[in-house]
């Protein structure tokens with residue numbers, strides 16, 4: 089049985105949610121052709137530590153860096169590297185923080201310069217599918233309501249949904265119950281309750297939904313090597329309307345960030 093969070097816990101999750109949101113915006117300001125993903129990772133780690141928090145991904149199951157940086161056909165869990173971003177790439181940036189015993193977790197896919205119309209559509213649809221899922225994060229609903237909303241929206245554009253990875257509860261641990269799949273049936277799955285804190289994170293593929301794990305045992309690639317996008321927000325399940333603990337507004341209200 090998953091317990092709803094107390095108001096005090098939610099406030100600490102909100103501080104973390106705000107910090108990951110601001111960190112993603114700092115990264116977004118620096119995303120450009122010619123920049124390496126490792127440079128972006130360093131910038132994020134410095135920003136997180138300057139705010140008195142810890143990058144929670146670093147050391148998580150041995151993950152080496154502060155950010156997951158997943159370029160083009162890498163769906164999630166990409167390692168920052170000396171790869172130089174180039175015009176037309178997309179980079180999915182996943183960020184986690186740990187502050188005062190609680191976690192933050194959010195992700196955003198940035199275009200690098202100008203991207204193809206098909207890729208533009210993939211980004212727009214993946215982000216919109218997250219908001220469709222969020223509309224279902226309501227007291228009394230089920231995790232399958234979220235998954236169904238994400239899946240039916242994304243698939244209506246001919247895109248496909250990764251099944252092997254899913255969203256999750258969040259609190260003292262980065263990954264808590266319940267799992268929040270991005271596919272499913274309405275009325276099925278875990279019951280959602282007011283005060284539960286969850287991360288909704290659709291991973292949507294331009295081509296087929298098949299994926300494989302790279303030789304480093306971390307990076308998830310699309311099998312057909314077509315692009316994939318990933319957006320993630322942390323929310324509180326409420327009656328009437330879910331409450332966001334993280335936000336893309338720092339990114340989207342900053343005209344210097346290419347989105």
Ligand code: MG
Pocket residue numbers: 182183184193194195289320
């Ligand atoms: Mg994440």
Ligand code: MG
Pocket residue numbers: 193194255256287289320
């Ligand atoms: Mg997550």
